[in-house]
Amino acid sequence: MxxxxxxxxxxxxxxxxxxxxxxxxxxxxxxxxxxxxxxxxxxxxxxxRPVGSGLILQPTGLTVLADLGLLDDIMALGARIDRLHGADASTGRTVLDVRYDAQQGGRFGLAVHRAALFGVLFRAAQREAIPIExxxxxxxxxxxxxxxxxxxxxxxxxxxxxxxxxxxxxxxxxxxxGNARAPRPLTYGAFWASLDWRGEGFDEHALLQRYDKASVMIGVLPIGRPEPDAERMAAFFWSLKPAAADA
Structure with a gap:
């Protein structure tokens, strides 16, 4: 870079x-x-402090962290993701099946708790004595x-x-x-929770999703550890339109 x-x-x-x-x-x-x-x-x-649950760092984001000398730190906390898989909740029919290794280069994603990503960057800033007010x-x-x-x-x-x-x-x-426009709210939001990773029935290297038509989606994402000494966790999320949540 x-x-x-x-x-x-x-x-x-x-x-x-x-x-x-x-x-x-x-x-x-x-x-x-x-x-x-x-x-x-x-x-x-x-x-x-971080806000939110888990996310997947894509290869571009991992490249930036490597350039900053922080790749080993975040790899020690996150969960390697090789596949994104989604299926119809009623029939089990595969709707989404994306693999990072579909192209050459050994690419993968890294799922992390937001606290892990924040902690790695924040500690690096502290080591370099960057003032934070x-x-x-x-x-x-x-x-x-x-x-x-x-x-x-x-x-x-x-x-x-x-x-x-x-x-x-x-x-x-x-x-x-010169940008006076207010941000547009997203069509879909999500309820989410960070839970202990139990592993049974889930692929520890995949984002798994289930869909009810095109209106409801739930998913489970292994996100590793928020801190070095913590237990492994998973992010559970339920995506739906805000109007449905209010109902």
Whole structure:
């Protein structure tokens, strides 16, 4: 993977603010710090923490973690996924059957608890002494030759040469980049839970899903360990439209 493009000439460093201490914000902070920039991360929670259950890191995401020198750390926690399989709940007929090894290259996915991914990146940021200011709600920013963050209560932070918005779908900063549109809600949502992995009847290297027509889907995903000394877990999720959940 190519290294980050420098923002200026040789020997020039910049002050950079990153809004959001999720995986994207922390990964960006690591890259920018290693490129020689002065980076500060701002997080609205009092204590940085993951939100959600499990996810599958695709080969591209694993490549980024390898480039950051964190692949061994996340591999020790996650569950290797070789196959995505879905079937009709009534008939058992296969509807989805995707294998990572269908193409050459030894590709695979890695299912992880969000806490595992967050922990690997957060600990790396701590090792590199990247400042992370918590309990900071960024409301907007003032732009000009440099940018100043406006926090809740009118307090100011900065100035910065660059502001990276990694605060997610509900970002309050999107309008500052000329994008005033509110994010559209997804057609489907999901109930989810992180449970102890029992293994019986499930493939430990596959995402398994069952469908009721095109309206309901449930699935089980092995997600490894959230922390090095924890027990293995699985993510159970039930996807349906929000209106059906309210009913």
């Amino acid at each position: 190519s290294r980050p493009v420098r923002l200026g000439g040789i020997g020039i460093s910049y002050d950079i603010a990153i809004a959001g201490a999720g995986p994207a914000g922390l990964a960006m902070a690591l890259y920018l710090k290693r490129a020689g920039y002065r980076v500060t991360v701002f997080e609205r929670f009092e204590e940085p 918590t309990g900071v709600e960024i409301e907007t920013l003032e732009t000009g030759e440099r940018a100043t963050l406006i926090r809740s209560g009118g307090r100011r932070a900065g100035p910065f040469d660059l502001v990276v918005d990694a605060s997610g779908a509900r970002s309050k900063l999107r309008h500052c980049a």
